[in-house]
Each structure stands twice: as structure tokens, then as C-alpha cells.
Amino acid sequence: MEGRRTGWGARLAxxxxxILLFELISGLAVTFxxxxxxxxxxxxxxxxxxxxxxIPLAWYCGAHWLDYRDQALxxxxxxxxxxxxxxLVCAVSGLVVTGQALFGIRTSGLWRNAHLIATxxxxxxxxxxxxxxxxxxxxxxxxxxxxAGTALGALxxxxxxxxxxxxxxxxxxxxxxxxxxxxYGKDRPFAPxxxxxxxxxxxxxRSLAGSETCGSKGCHTQIVEEWQPSAHRYAAMDSLFQGIQxxxxxxxxxxxxxxxxxCHDPISLFSGTKNIFVKNLTSLDGxxxxxxxxxxxxxxxxxxxxxxxxxxxxxxxxxxxxxKAGTWEAAGxxxxxxxxxxxxxxxxxxxxxxxxxxxxxxxxxxxxEVNRVGWVQLQNQYDNWAASHWNKKGxxxxxxxxxxxxxxLVDSTDPAAGDASDYNRxxxxxxxxxxxxxxxxxxxxxxxxxxxxxxxxxxxxQWLTGKLAVPEIRRKWAxxxxxxxxxxxxxxxxxxxxxxxxxxLTSNKVGHDFPTGPLDMIQSWVEIRVTDSSGKEVFxxxxxxxKNFIEPGTFLFKAEPVDQYGNLIDRHNLWEMVGVRYxxxxxxxxxxxxxxxxxxxxxxxxxxxILNYRKVDQFLLxxxxxEQSGVTSPVVEIARATATVDVRR
Numbered sequence: 001m002e003g004r005r006t007g008w009g010a011r012l013a014x015x016x017x018x019i020l021l022f023e024l025i026s027g028l029a030v031t032f033x034x035x036x037x038x039x040x041x042x043x044x045x046x047x048x049x050x051x052x053x054x055i056p057l058a059w060y061c062g063a064h065w066l067d068y069r070d071q072a073l074x075x076x077x078x079x080x081x082x083x084x085x086x087x088l089v090c091a092v093s094g095l096v097v098t099g100q101a102l103f104g105i106r107t108s109g110l111w112r113n114a115h116l117i118a119t120x121x122x123x124x125x126x127x128x129x130x131x132x133x134x135x136x137x138x139x140x141x142x143x144x145x146x147x148a149g150t151a152l153g154a155l156x157x158x159x160x161x162x163x164x165x166x167x168x169x170x171x172x173x174x175x176x177x178x179x180x181x182x183x184y185g186k187d188r189p190f191a192p193x194x195x196x197x198x199x200x201x202x203x204x205x206r207s208l209a210g211s212e213t214c215g216s217k218g219c220h221t222q223i224v225e226e227w228q229p230s231a232h233r234y235a236a237m238d239s240l241f242q243g244i245q246x247x248x249x250x251x252x253x254x255x256x257x258x259x260x261x262x263c264h265d266p267i268s269l270f271s272g273t274k275n276i277f278v279k280n281l282t283s284l285d286g287x288x289x290x291x292x293x294x295x296x297x298x299x300x301x302x303x304x305x306x307x308x309x310x311x312x313x314x315x316x317x318x319x320x321x322x323x324k325a326g327t328w329e330a331a332g333x334x335x336x337x338x339x340x341x342x343x344x345x346x347x348x349x350x351x352x353x354x355x356x357x358x359x360x361x362x363x364x365x366x367x368x369e370v371n372r373v374g375w376v377q378l379q380n381q382y383d384n385w386a387a388s389h390w391n392k393k394g395x396x397x398x399x400x401x402x403x404x405x406x407x408x409l410v411d412s413t414d415p416a417a418g419d420a421s422d423y424n425r426x427x428x429x430x431x432x433x434x435x436x437x438x439x440x441x442x443x444x445x446x447x448x449x450x451x452x453x454x455x456x457x458x459x460x461x462q463w464l465t466g467k468l469a470v471p472e473i474r475r476k477w478a479x480x481x482x483x484x485x486x487x488x489x490x491x492x493x494x495x496x497x498x499x500x501x502x503x504x505l506t507s508n509k510v511g512h513d514f515p516t517g518p519l520d521m522i523q524s525w526v527e528i529r530v531t532d533s534s535g536k537e538v539f540x541x542x543x544x545x546x547k548n549f550i551e552p553g554t555f556l557f558k559a560e561p562v563d564q565y566g567n568l569i570d571r572h573n574l575w576e577m578v579g580v581r582y583x584x585x586x587x588x589x590x591x592x593x594x595x596x597x598x599x600x601x602x603x604x605x606x607x608x609x610i611l612n613y614r615k616v617d618q619f620l621l622x623x624x625x626x627e628q629s630g631v632t633s634p635v636v637e638i639a640r641a642t643a644t645v646d647v648r649r
Contacts, residue, residue, distance in 0.1 A: 018152020038164040079125040086121030101339035106415040172204035176272035194309035195262030205271035209285035211293040216325040226435040229445040229456035235290035236265035243624035262308025263361040297347040306363030384512035388588035396423040407433035485641035501596040507586040514586040519559035526555040532601035539598035555594040559583040611638040
């Protein structure tokens with residue numbers, strides 16, 4: 001009996017046992033082990049060896065059946081059949097998962113679970129199959145069979161440890177640069193920003209960078225393309241941010257720019273770059289990526305105080321995490337992420353649904369640590385929204401939240417498409433939330449010539465004018481422009497009278513104040529023209545001169561902050577701000593009015609009112625970039641209204 005090809009003493013039997021033992025051990029390590037380079041190498045060897053030995057193992061199973069097919073059906077034979085059936089399912093499911101990981105953009109949880117369950121189905125019967133067979137025959141060759149198989153399995157495990165020692169992955173250098181200044185104590189290394197790391201210490205800049213790799217080999221390609229021209233991406237390279245940050249550093253010391261870093265440049269902040277003697281106060285990764293994929297997705301806790309009050313955890317890295325696309329290392333990384341997505345899936349996603357998450361950066365204040373005087377509120381989109389009619393607490397079907405407006409659903413082939421946890425979505429809806437974060441800046445993507453800036457600017461202009469459709473909230477959002485205009489005039493005017501013109505502006509679609517953001521630099525104003533029947537101007541207000549400055553006396557939505565001496569803050573030097581002498585904006589759903597009087601002219605008079613918007617006033621652009629730069633902020637017509645007045649002779 002033992003002379004058979006697949007008996008206890010057969011070489012193929014012992015090799016097959018060694019292979020199966022290693023496949024079992026490495027598979028269990030991947031399923032139940034911690035995220036570690038050893039386990040990643042286990043997965044790689046598990047896959048390579050499993051695929052490479054499929055034919056030899058299949059040949060062994062077939063030969064083993066031929067050797068013992070003359071045996072009467074018994075518990076041992078039955079256990080063998082069950083084990084082979086499990087092994088067959090295990091092999092097929094393993095091949096499917098391997099193919100998906102190599103050539104697809106995601107692996108199926110169903111097939112991964114089938115592979116795991118089939119493993120237990122195969123292993124469970126094979127142990128009693130061998131034990132009972134040995135007990136009945138008491139063959140000494142069995143000891144050699146087990147010893148040889150175990151030795152081969154152990155050799156495979158040793159190979160894994162050797163490979164992990166040879167290539168353990170990139171070693172991050174999580175320490176502050178020499179000479180880093182802890183102005184507010186070592187327990188607050190990033191102050192005056194409220195942002196912090198889970199360890200309280202520095203993070204290697206590389207650990208939060210590498211956004212381009214997220215779009216490699218068809219993974220999150222669509223999302224990366226959306227992010228590239230977005231305000232999150234250029235938050236650190238923004239020309240105005242860079243210029244103003246340098247002024248702040250010269251005036252208050254480089255360390256003071258940490259106040260800005262949590263929202264504009266988190267990679268540089270957490271790596272300790274915002275420190276004295278560091279050129280440009282911005283790491284290369286921070287400058288190029290701003291708010292990167294990982295800078296957002298590694299946030300584990302936020303607070304609605306604002307000023308970047310969040311905690312970020314250092315993401316675990318897969319082997320060859322930052323390899324360039326098209327290399328074998330990148331192929332290995334992509335395979336690992338798809339075949340073993342558990343660690344990747346731990347990156348935060350669901351907490352992004354809450355407006356409170358956005359509040360961490362979209363709410364700002366200055367306090368004594370910054371202005372040397374005391375606390376004063378700055379831009380505050382979150383509290384505006386929370387107190388508005390758009391927030392129906394506890395009723396998701398009636399509430400319009402940040403992500404529904406600024407991250408509208410788009411058709412998607414992305415692995416992140418579908419969502420079972422949103423009130424109006426399903427896992428198979430074929431959509432993801434746009435990572436353009438459309439808002440109001442139609443200048444910087446064009447100025448920086450970012451990838452895809454043309455489309456991004458066009459969509460931003462549609463957004464500003466209220467023409468961008470958002471189907472998911474159509475039934476609970478308003479129609480028309482973001483701000484409605486209505487002109488109130490008398491139908492007719494008597495000779496000798498001045499014609500009164502009343503313009504009513506109503507916030508229609510905006511989820512927070514209009515305009516919002518840093519109102520010391522943002523401008524939205526009314527341009528009004530009154531002409532007679534011959535086309536001659538009777539009255540005009542809100543024009544821009546040849547140098548792009550708005551004429552005095554124009555009705556303007558804007559803020560005028562002041563320093564402790566009452567001087568106007570007009571260079572975005574908010575670190576000196578202690579209050580405001582003027583502020584005008586529209587709360588959601590509210591109206592404001594402006595009144596004019598035009599000299600009468602016989603016949604008909606035609607009134608045209610336009611609400612304009614631009615992201616940056618010309619004085620600040622000239623101050624930061626220089627008048628010789630010729631840079632102006634594009635003006636968008638938000639809304640327009642017309643009226644006619646008959647003037648009797």
C-alpha cells in the first residue's frame with residue numbers, strides 16, 4: 001500500500017503537505033494578524049505559492065484519488081472528499097481574488113469570504129482524515145511525512161521573516177527638526193493652531209502626502225482628478241496665502257504661521273516645517289498637496305471650536321506605499337491594498353458626513369495668543385448653517401448639509417462608489433461625492449494653472465450663479481440664483497420728482513452668510529445703471545475704474561476689521577485684528593435693501609441692477625502680488641434684475 005505514488009512516504013505527498021501548511025499559516029496571518037510587513041509578505045508569498053502550485057496540488061489530489069479509489073466508502077474516505085471539495089472552492093476563489101487584485105480596482109468581499117470559509121472546510125476534515133488513517137495503519141512513514149511537511153511549511157514562514165527583514169517598508173522619521181521652537185510648551189507643539197497629532201509629536205511629511213498614488217492604476221483616479229484643481233489641493237500653494245504667510249512670519253515670527261497651518265498646510269505643520277530658518281515655511285509635500293487625501297482621511301476626531309481643532313492619526317503604510325505608477329513596486333502596493341483592504345478601509349469616511357467635521361476648519365477666531373489682545377470671531381460657516389432654516393435637526397430628509405451642496409453626487413466608476421449609510425443612497429448607486437469642493441474661488445486654479453482648471457473654473461462660475469444642478473437635494477433646495485434681486489420703483493413719476501429705486505436682495509440658496517469667508521478680502525457689490533429712452537445714463541453706481549477698483553459710495557457686502565489702534569485691516573493681516581468697524585452680509589433666507597434716487601428724465605427710464613462678486617479685492621492683490629503683475633480677480637455676475645419707470649412730461 002505504501003508503494004503508492006501518494007502514500008505517507010511519497011515525496012509529492014510531503015511537498016504538498018508543506019505547501020498546504022504554509023498556505024494555511026500565511027492565510028490565517030492575513031485574516032487574523034496585525035497590519036505588519038511580515039503579514040504583507042505572507043500575503044504575497046501566499047498568493048505566489050498558491051498560484052504556482054495549483055497544478056502540482058491538483059495532480060496530487062487526482063493521483064491520490066486514483067491510488068485509493070478502490071477503498072470502500074468510509075469515514076476516512078468521506079472526510080477526504082469533503083476536504084478536496086473545500087480545497088477546490090478555496091483554489092477557485094483564491095484565483096478570482098488574485099485576478100481582481102491584479103487587474104481590477106477592488107476585490108469582492110463575497111469572494112474573499114468564500115476563500116476564507118473554504119479554507120476551514122478544507123482543513124477541518126483533512127486533520128481527522130490523516131489522524132484516523134494513521135491510527136488504523138500505524139505506519140512509521142507517517143512520522144516522516146508530518147516532519148517533512150512541517151519542515152517545509154516552517155521554511156516558508158522563515159522566508160517570510162527574511163523578506164520582511166530585507167524590505168520592511170519605509171521608515172518614517174517622526175521628529176521635529178533641530179531647533180524647533182515650542183513657544184507654548186512641549187505639550188502644545190503646533191500652537192497657536194488647535195490641530196494636533198494622535199501622538200502629540202511630529203509626523204514625517206511623507207506619511208500624509210502621496211495623493212497622486214491614490215489615483216494610480218484605476219483606483220481613485222476620478223477623485224484625484226477632481227481634487228487636483230480644488231481649494232483643498234492648492235490651500236498651501238495659493239499665491240495669496242504664501243505672500244501673507246511671509247508677512248506674518250516677518251512681523252510675528254515664523255512660528256506664528258502655525259496658526260494658519262492646520263487648515264492651509266497640515267503636512268508642513270505636523271512635520272515641523274513652520275519654524276524659524278525653514279525656507280518658505282512649507283515642505284515640498286505640503287506646498288504641492290495642501291490638504292492632501294490623507295490629511296483629511298486620517299483625521300479621527302474634530303471639535304466645533306474651529307481653528308483646525310482636530311486630531312490626525314498617522315496612517316499605516318503598505319509596502320512600497322509611495323512608489324511611482326508603472327513600476328513593479330507600485331504594482332505590488334496596489335495588489336496588497338486590493339487583496340488586503342482592511343487597513344486601507346480604516347481611513348476615516350463616515351465621519352465626513354457630519355457638518356461638525358467641516359467646522360474644524362470652516363470656523364475661525366483670533367485670541368490673545370495671536371492678536372495679543374483678546375478673542376474675536378472671524379469667518380464662521382458652521383454656526384451660520386446650524387442656526388439657519390437649512391438645518392432641520394433630526395430630519396435628514398429636510399436638512400441640507402455641507403456635503404450635499406459642496407460635494408454633490410457624481411456618476412462614478414470609483415471603488416468608493418455607493419453608500420449604504422446615507423439616508424438617500426444605496427451601495428450600488430454608482431456615484432461618489434465630488435472632491436472638487438466647489439465654492440467661490442474661480443481665480444486661483446486659473447492663476448496656478450492646475451490640472452483641469454478650465455473645467456473647475458467653469459463649474460465654480462455655475463455654482464456662484466446658482467446654475468449648477470444638484471439633483472439629490474432638488475426637492476428641498478431653492479430654485480434660481482444664489483441671491484435674488486427685486487427692484488421696487490413707482491410705475492410712473494411726476495415731473496420734478498426724483499425717482500426712488502429700492503433694491504431688495506434675498507439670500508436664496510446659500511447655506512451660510514453670503515458672502516462668506518474672509519470678508520476683509522472678498523467683495524460682493526451692487527452695480528446699478530439707470531438710462532433714459534435714448535440710452536443716456538441718468539444714474540450709475542458700482543463701477544470699476546481702469547485699475548479695477550470699485551468706485552466710492554458703492555453698496556458693498558464686506559467687512560472692515562480693525563486693529564487695537566483702530567487702523568483698518570486691509571492686507572489680510574488678521575493676526576492684528578481685535579474687532580470690526582463695518583460688516584454687512586446676508587444670513588440664509590434673509591433680505592437686505594439698498595435705496596437710490598435717480599434724476600427724472602421725460603419718457604421711459606430703464607433700471608438695471610447687477611449683484612457682482614469677486615474673491616479678492618484689487619488692493620490686496622496689488623499688495624501681495626504687485627500692481628505690475630496685472631492680476632485681477634474675475635468678476636462673476638451673481639444675479640440681475642430690471643425695471644421700467646414712465647416719467648410723465
